[in-house]
Amino acid sequence: MGTIFWPKDPLDGDxxxxxxxxxxxxxxxxxxxxxxxxxxxxxxxxxxxxxxxVKDPVELEELIDGKYWLVSSI
Numbered sequence: 001m002g003t004i005f006w007p008k009d010p011l012d013g014d015x016x017x018x019x020x021x022x023x024x025x026x027x028x029x030x031x032x033x034x035x036x037x038x039x040x041x042x043x044x045x046x047x048x049x050x051x052x053x054v055k056d057p058v059e060l061e062e063l064i065d066g067k068y069w070l071v072s073s074i
Contacts, residue, residue, distance in 0.1 A: 008051050019046055022060050 011019070023043050024034065032038050042064050049063050 011047070011050075015050065018057060019043075019050060019060075022046060022057060022064070025061065026064055 023039065023046055026032075026042055027034050027036075027039055032042075046060060046064050049060055054060055054063060
């Protein structure tokens, strides 16, 4: 078996605390159970954005809410 190169840093305890708190707030806002399938999809999306390099909690919340994808008519 060959060597596997993993270019991403592992998530540490602080990262997990941050991501969990953002996901919990999203679940509360949309009244989705933390164990629901929709919550799992949002958790995956959240981790992907975080691993992509987005570390700001406000920006992460806006990204999983889809606010960056809204087109303004102004």
